[in-house]
Structures are given as structure tokens and as C-alpha cells.
Amino acid sequence: MIHLKNLEKKYVDDGETTNALRDVSFEIKKGEFVAIMGPSGSGKSTLLHILSFLDRPTNGEYVFNGKSISELTDKEMAHIRNKEMGFVFQSFNLLSRLSVFENVSMPLMYSLDITIAKRKHLVEKAVASVGLTEKLYAEAGKLSGGQKQRVAIARALVNDPDVIFADEPTGNLDSKSGAQVMEILHDLHEDGHTIILVTHETYTSEFANRLIHIKDGLVESDEPIKKTRKARSEFFK
Amino acid sequence: MRTQDSIKIALSSVQHAKTRSFLTMLGIVIGISSVILLMSIGNSAQALIVNQVKGVGSNLIFVIPGGSKSGRFSAPASSQGVIIKTLVKDDISTLERNAAITGVEPEVRGQAKIVYGNNDTTVTFLGVRGNFFNIRSYNVDRGRPFTNSDVESYEHVVVLGSETAKTLFGNYDPVGKSVRLKDISFRVVGILEKKGVGAFGIDQDNLAVVPLTVGQKQLLGIDYYNAITVQASDAYTPEFVKARVTSIVRESHRITDPNKDDFTVRTQEDILSLLGNITSILTLFLTSIAFISLVVGGIGIMNIMLVAVIERTREIGLRKAVGATNSDILQQFLWESVILTFFGGLIGIFFGALFTVVLYFILVYFVQIDWVFALPMSAIWLSVGVSTFTGILFGIYPSREAAKKNPIEALRYE
Numbered sequence: 034m035i036h037l038k039n040l041e042k043k044y045v046d047d048g049e050t051t052n053a054l055r056d057v058s059f060e061i062k063k064g065e066f067v068a069i070m071g072p073s074g075s076g077k078s079t080l081l082h083i084l085s086f087l088d089r090p091t092n093g094e095y096v097f098n099g100k101s102i103s104e105l106t107d108k109e110m111a112h113i114r115n116k117e118m119g120f121v122f123q124s125f126n127l128l129s130r131l132s133v134f135e136n137v138s139m140p141l142m143y144s145l146d147i148t149i150a151k152r153k154h155l156v157e158k159a160v161a162s163v164g165l166t167e168k169l170y171a172e173a174g175k176l177s178g179g180q181k182q183r184v185a186i187a188r189a190l191v192n193d194p195d196v197i198f199a200d201e202p203t204g205n206l207d208s209k210s211g212a213q214v215m216e217i218l219h220d221l222h223e224d225g226h227t228i229i230l231v232t233h234e235t236y237t238s239e240f241a242n243r244l245i246h247i248k249d250g251l252v253e254s255d256e257p258i259k260k261t262r263k264a265r266s267e268f269f270k
Numbered sequence: 271m272r273t274q275d276s277i278k279i280a281l282s283s284v285q286h287a288k289t290r291s292f293l294t295m296l297g298i299v300i301g302i303s304s305v306i307l308l309m310s311i312g313n314s315a316q317a318l319i320v321n322q323v324k325g326v327g328s329n330l331i332f333v334i335p336g337g338s339k340s341g342r343f344s345a346p347a348s349s350q351g352v353i354i355k356t357l358v359k360d361d362i363s364t365l366e367r368n369a370a371i372t373g374v375e376p377e378v379r380g381q382a383k384i385v386y387g388n389n390d391t392t393v394t395f396l397g398v399r400g401n402f403f404n405i406r407s408y409n410v411d412r413g414r415p416f417t418n419s420d421v422e423s424y425e426h427v428v429v430l431g432s433e434t435a436k437t438l439f440g441n442y443d444p445v446g447k448s449v450r451l452k453d454i455s456f457r458v459v460g461i462l463e464k465k466g467v468g469a470f471g472i473d474q475d476n477l478a479v480v481p482l483t484v485g486q487k488q489l490l491g492i493d494y495y496n497a498i499t500v501q502a503s504d505a506y507t508p509e510f511v512k513a514r515v516t517s518i519v520r521e522s523h524r525i526t527d528p529n530k531d532d533f534t535v536r537t538q539e540d541i542l543s544l545l546g547n548i549t550s551i552l553t554l555f556l557t558s559i560a561f562i563s564l565v566v567g568g569i570g571i572m573n574i575m576l577v578a579v580i581e582r583t584r585e586i587g588l589r590k591a592v593g594a595t596n597s598d599i600l601q602q603f604l605w606e607s608v609i610l611t612f613f614g615g616l617i618g619i620f621f622g623a624l625f626t627v628v629l630y631f632i633l634v635y636f637v638q639i640d641w642v643f644a645l646p647m648s649a650i651w652l653s654v655g656v657s658t659f660t661g662i663l664f665g666i667y668p669s670r671e672a673a674k675k676n677p678i679e680a681l682r683y684e
Contacts, residue, residue, distance in 0.1 A: 087591060087677050108595050115593020126588045126681065130286050142275045143593040188592070 034195065034227060035061035035084065040093035042079050042250075053079040054090070055250040061229065063195070066222040068230045068241035068258075076250040078200065081231045085118055085198045086110040098195065115143045119189030121218075123201035125181040127188075129174025133160060136173050137188045144192065159187040163217055179210025186217055196227040203237055215240050271598040280605035283578070284613075291610060294574045297567025298614030298660065299621065302653045304560035306622025306645075309652075311629070312553025313644035319545045321642065323538050325465070327407045330538050331512050333357060333498040333519060337531040355494040356523065356532040364522045365500060370511050373501035375402045378486045384478055385450040386438040393434050395451060395478040397485015403429075405501050408479070413445040413460030421481040424488070428456035431477030432464045451478060452489050466640050508537040564656065567614070568664035575607050575668035579675075586672055587680025600673040607665025608658055615657025619650055 042054040053076045061067055071077040082088040083095060086102065095102040098117060105113070114120075119140075127136045137159055141152045160169050163183040168176065173184060182202060189197050199218060203211035219240055222228050232238050239258055246254040284291045335354035357376070365374045378397040383390050396402075400418040403410065408429075416427045428449060435444045435458075444458045456478075465474035486492055502511035516535045525531060579586070586599055594602075626645050633641035 082678050085591075087681075111590065111593050111595045114591060120591050122681070126584065126591075128585055128588075131282070139589065140592040142279075143271055143589075143595075143598060145272065192593075 034063045034098060036094070036096040037084075038094040040080075040083065040090045040095060042076070042083065042088070043091045052250050054083070057093070057247075057250075057252055059245065059252060059255055061227065063227055064222075064225055065243055066218075066228045066230070066241040067243045067245060068232055068238035069245045069247060070232060070235075070238050071247035071253075072233070075247045077231050077247045079250075080247065081198055081200055081229070084229060085120065086114050111143075115140055116192060117195045119192065119194040119197040121182070121185050121189050121197065121199040121202045123204040125178075125185045125205070127173040127181055127184055129172070131173055132170045133165060133173055133176070133184050133187075134169050136184055137191050139188060140192045155191050155193075156187075159191040160184075162190060163187045177210070178206050179213055182206060182210065182214050183217065186214065186221075190221070194226075196229060197221065199228065199230045201232055202230070203232075203234065211237070271594070271601065273601075276598075276601045276605045277609070279602050280609050283582075283606055284609055287578075290574065294571055294610055295614035295617065297570040298564065298611050298657055299567075299618040301560060301564030301567045302615045302618025302657055303620075303622035303625060304563055305557055305653055305656070306619055306649050307625045307629070308553065308556040308560050309649035310622070310626040310645050312549060312556070313646050313649075314630075314642045315549045315553075316546060317642035317644055318640065319549060320542060321640070322466070323542050323545070325407060326538065327405050327499075327501070329502040329504065329508060329511075330405070331500040331502055331508060331515055332536050332541075333361070333500060333515060334534045334536070335494070335496070335532070336534060337529075338534045354532065355492070357495040357498055358493065361498065361519055361522050362495075364518050365498070365515065368514060368518060370503050370506045370514050371500055372503045373401055373405050373499075375399055375405050375499045375501075376482065376495040376497070377402065377499065378482065378490055378492065378496050380485075380490050382452045382478075382489065384434065384438065386444075386447065389438045391434060391437045391476070393431070393451075393476055393478045394473075395480055395485060395489065397480055397482045397489065399482050402479075402499070405499060408465070409463045410460040411463040412443070413458070415460055416479075416481055421483050424483050425481055426454060426456045426484060427459045427481065429460040429462060429479040430458055431462050431473075431475040431479075433473070433475035434478060435461045437476075449478075451480070454484075454488060456480065508539060512537050561656075564660060568611070568660040571607055571610055571661065572664040572668060574610075575603065575665055576671065578606070579603065579668050579672040582672075583675060583680045583683035586675050587677045587683065590675070590677035591681060596673040599675075600669045603669035603672045604662065604665045607669065608661035611657045611661030611664075612654075615653050618657065619653050622649075622653070 040057040403415040
């Protein structure tokens with residue numbers, strides 16, 4: 034599903050070149066739950082941005098679902114983000130003046146093939162899957178942090194994407210709300226969704242079944258995790 | 271993205287910041303209401319002028335002393351206060367002989383103090399013949415007009431304008447009373463109907479009309495005329511009769527070079543188009559000023575839209591992340607700008623129309639001018655078009671700025 038080969042990302046700032054990613058190569062198969070970890074400034078966010086088509090690599094090859102990023106226009110990338118990807122951000126990124134319904138339906142607004150009637154059905158289904166049906170028409174700004182992140186997950190799910198990118202999804206939450214969010218992501222994975230999680234919290238990363246460590250723009254380690262249940266039980270203590 | 275979704279998002283953003291939206295619209299509201307009001311005033315003024323010029327009589331051609339050299343709209347010297355003595359009795363008799371002409375009425379005019387008892391006022395007096403009243407639509411309200419025999423026998427009779435009669439006599443009936451004009455006693459035989467201000471702003475109610483002979487010989491002591499009104503036969507076009515009159519007078523004055531004409535001939539259409547040109551230029555000038563306020567309003571919109579784009583940077587980043595293309599973002603902000611100016615335009619049209627109605631009532635009931643109500647549809651359509659166009663014009667730059675934003679930087683924006 035995801036194929037990276039010799040990926041590089043360089044930034045030039047005031048004539049000084051920073052290598053944010055260096056020679057990154059790996060593959061992610063459909064249905065995996067991958068955690069990307071690394072210290073601050075390691076390049077994990079840059080990697081997530083490239084994986085989620087928000088940015089382009091300087092060098093190297095990135096093929097997503099058979100489509101190479103180097104051959105896509107910005108408009109085609111926007112279309113793939115809309116149809117095949119879902120996003121969960123650390124700071125929720127909800128439009129607080131809008132209702133839960135309006136926030137969740139946002140990705141569908143940019144899909145012309147989904148009718149308005151179908152849109153309503155999909156939004157209700159997504160909101161129900163995160164257990165917030167009773168808040169469907171509540172103003173997003175008035176929800177608690179945990180509820181906001183659940184709305185953000187519903188928004189990421191609503192277009193039934195192939196992969197969900199979660200950037201520090203529990204970073205702004207208390208441990209109880211964080212646990213709920215991780216539980217939902219775990220269930221989504223169980224349902225067959227591919228999830229790519231960027232985190233710096235070890236216990237969160239242990240929900241994943243594969244851990245990629247990044248340091249100074251390089252993949253330091255890439256190995257499977259086989260203690261998910263233990264990690265989860267510890268998390269909920 | 272569907273247009274209806276773009277409009278819905280834009281409407282919700284406008285609604286969310288009600289006070290700001292209203293203040294932003296204000297510039298457009300003021301601009302559009304000024305355009306509507308000024309275009310309506312221009313149309314009313316033109317309609318008023320048409321009514322006044324047509325109210326003078328029908329099929330009329332005016333012969334004025336003095337030539338007008340450059341173009342048909344330049345003023346003859348006589349209208350600038352120069353005394354020109356070229357229109358004389360022979361002109362009348364030669365014009366009267368022509369088949370295309372059904373009436374020829376010479377006139378003399380001057381200003382003098384008119385006195386009744388202790389009351390006096392300064393009036394324009396006209397010395398005319400009996401048919402003048404008919405040809406120039408001066409209808410007598412009370413009493414009678416004087417006749418050609420009164421003119422021939424130097425009768426000291428006068429027909430007063432309604433305003434003059436009111437000033438001198440108040441509520442009393444002036445018919446049969448005597449007034450003094452330049453120390454000559456005149457018997458009032460009739461009072462004219464109220465006629466209002468005529469073309470070129472001449473007050474047609476503050477008037478004393480006396481027999482031509484008396485006016486010319488006794489009041490003014492001259493042997494020429496100040497103007498000749500010619501009535502054309504219905505069988506000919508005014509332009510044709512104008513040409514005929516010109517050649518007759520030219521021949522009578524023994525002029526061979528048209529550039530040396532010592533008289534000017536004008537039809538009612540000439541006067542209408544001259545006055546029409548003046549009011550059109552004035553309307554255009556005033557409307558242009560109103561358009562400047564629209565431009566200022568547009569810049570206000572642009573300014574606020576730029577602020578909105580900065581404030582909503584994260585929203586732009588988010589929308590892009592979930593699949594919005596640059597053109598989706600451009601469309602969203604452009605609709606917002608157009609909605610602001612469109613509704614500003616509608617409110618402006620409402621206030622413009624309201625001011626037009628208020629102005630009409632003030633002019634008709636308080637200033638007592640025969641103002642014509644005009645709210646041209648063209649002004650309304652123009653306003654809708656211009657306000658929408660203003661929205662697009664001044665919204666395009668902020669919308670492009672929004673569309674250009676990098677999604678990652680936009681998402682990180684604090």
C-alpha cells in the first residue's frame with residue numbers, strides 16, 4: 034500500500050540546508066497499525082506530512098496505492114487525500130463555530146460523487162461509531178477535549194479511507210480521554226483500517242503492531258510489536 | 271465542491287461575524303444608495319425638463335437675435351446680455367407668408383417694478399400679441415387674455431402671472447384693478463394658470479404680459495424684438511421648418527455667408543437635447559463621485575477579507591488536508607466577498623429607493639416643485655451588477671492569498 038525508497042527531504046532556510054529525512058525506505062501493507070516514534074526534530078512529522086500527501090519529498094520515490102507522488106499534480110494529491118486518507122491531529126482542528134455534523138461532513142463536501150442524502154447517512158454512521166450520536170448537532174467548540182478528538186476521528190473515518198494518519202492524537206488529552214481515543218483507533222484497526230500513528234509516548238505506540246524509530250532523519254529501527262494486550266492493560270490502569 | 275456548499279460555508283462565515291460583516295457592508299451600502307439616489311435625481315430632472323420644454327407649446331421653433339458661431343449648442347450673444355437689434359418687423363411679415371408656418375409671435379421683454387397700492391414686486395414683463403397665449407400654452411385661469419385689437423389700439427391692459435397676482439393682491443381678485451408698471455397704469459384683465467419654473471430656470475409665474483405695442487414702444491422704447499416664436503405646420507418636420515425659417519430670415523437680413531448669421535434658430539428638440547446633455551453630464555459626474563465611494567467600500571471589503579484569511583489560516587490548512595483544492599478555497603472566499611457586496615448592494619438599493627421617495631415628497635409637498643418620481647430599473651440592475659462585480663474584483667486578491675496557502679504551514683499557524 035505504501036512504498037518508500039530512498040526518500041529525502043531537505044529544507045533550505047537562510048542559505049542553510051537541513052536534511053529532515055535521509056534515505057528513508059520501508060513498506061507498509063494494508064491493515065497494519067504502524068507507530069512512528071522519535072525525539073523532537075527527528076523528522077517524524079516531516080515523514081507523516083509526506084506520507085499523507087501534504088508535502089512532497091526532495092528526492093526518492095513514494096508510491097501510495099500504486100500511484101507515485103512524483104507523477105501527481107497538487108489537485109490529484111488533494112483528491113487522494115479526500116478519498117483515501119483520513120487525518121487526526123493533536124490539536125483536533127475542529128471548526129468550533131460549526132456543529133459536530135458540519136465538522137464531520139467536511140471531507141464529503143469535497144467529494145462531488147457523494148449525494149447530499151448519502152452525506153447525511155455517512156456522517157451519522159461515523160458519529161455513531163465514536164459514540165457521539167447525541168452530540169450530532171452540538172457546537173463543536175462546546176465539547177470536551179476527549180469528545181473533540183472523537184469528532185475528529187469521526188471526520189477521519191467518514192469517507193471510509195484506506196489509511197488514517199494520526200499525529201499525536203492523545204497529546205492534548207487527559208489519560209482517560211486518551212485511552213478512549215486509543216481504544217477507538219484500536220477498534221478501527223481491528224476492523225481492517227490501516228493506521229499510521231506519530232507519537233512520542235511509548236505506551237501509546239504499543240497499541241501498534243509495528244514500531245518505526247526515526248532519529249536525525251534516518252530510520253533507526255523498524256520492528257514488530259507483539260505485546261499489544263499488555264500495553265493496553267497497562268495503559269488503562 | 272458544489273456551489274451550494276461554497277455558498278453555505280460563506281453564508282455561515284458572514285453570519286458568524288455579524289457586526290464585522292455589517293460594518294464591512296456599510297461602504298457598499300453607502301456607495302450603492304448614492305448611485306441609486308443620484309441616478310434617480312438625474313432621471314427625474316430630465317423628465318422635469320422634458321415636461322417643461324413640451325409645456326411651452328407644440329411644434330415650436332425659436333428665433334433668437336445674434337448668431338451662434340461654433341456648433342448648435344453654443345449660446346447666442348443675446349442670451350449673454352448683449353443687446354442685438356436684428357429681429358425686426360419685416361422678419362415677421364416674411365415668415366407669416368410661408369406655408370410651412372402656422373403662427374409667428376414676436377416678443378419683447380424687460381424687467382420692471384410693478385405696484386398695486388402699497389405692494390410692489392419686480393417682474394419680468396412680456397410684450398406679445400394675442401395669439402401668443404395660445405401658441406405658448408399660457409392659459410388664463412381667471413379673466414381673459416388680451417386680443418390683437420387690444421394690441422393694435424395700444425390698450426393698457428395686463429395679464430398677470432399667478433405668483434405676481436398673489437404678491438400684489440393676496441387673496442383679493444385682481445381682475446379689473448389697476449396696477450402701475452414703469453409709472454404707466456394698466457388694467458388687469460386676466461390671471462395666468464400656475465406654470466412653475468420653465469426651461470432654463472425662468473420663473474413663469476412671476477410675470478406681467480402686456481400688448482406688444484405697449485411693451486415695445488412705451489415700456490422699452492425700442493423697434494426690434496427679443497425673440498420670435500414660430501409654430502410649424504403639422505405637415506412638416508420641425509427640422510425642415512427650422513431650415514426654412516433660417517433661410518427666410520437670412521434672406522430678409524440679406525446674409526449670404528451662413529457663418530455671419532445675426533440670429534439663431536432652435537427647435538424644442540434642440541433645447542431638449544441641450545438640456546438633456548447638461549443633465550446627463552451632471553448625472554454622470556455625480557454618479558462617478560458615488561462610484562468612488564463604492565471603490566472605497568470595495569477596498570474595505572478587501573481589507574477585511576485579508577484579515578479573515580489570516581484569521582482562518584488553520585481552517586484553510588484543515589480544508590486542504592481533507593481534500594479541498596486551491597480552487598475550492600478560492601471559491602469559498604470569493605463567495606464570501608460576493609455575498610458581502612451583494613447583500614450590501616441590496617440594502618443600498620433599499621436605502622437609495624427610500625431616499626428617492628423621501629426626496630420626492632420633500633420637493634413636491636414642501637418645496638412645491640413639479641418633481642417627477644423616477645426610480646430607473648437600469649439603476650437597480652446596474653447596482654446589483656456593480657456590487658457583485660465589486661465583490662469579485664476586491665475579493666479575488668484575498669481569495670487567491672487563501673488558495674495559495676501551504677497546508678502544512680497553515681495547519682501549524684497559531
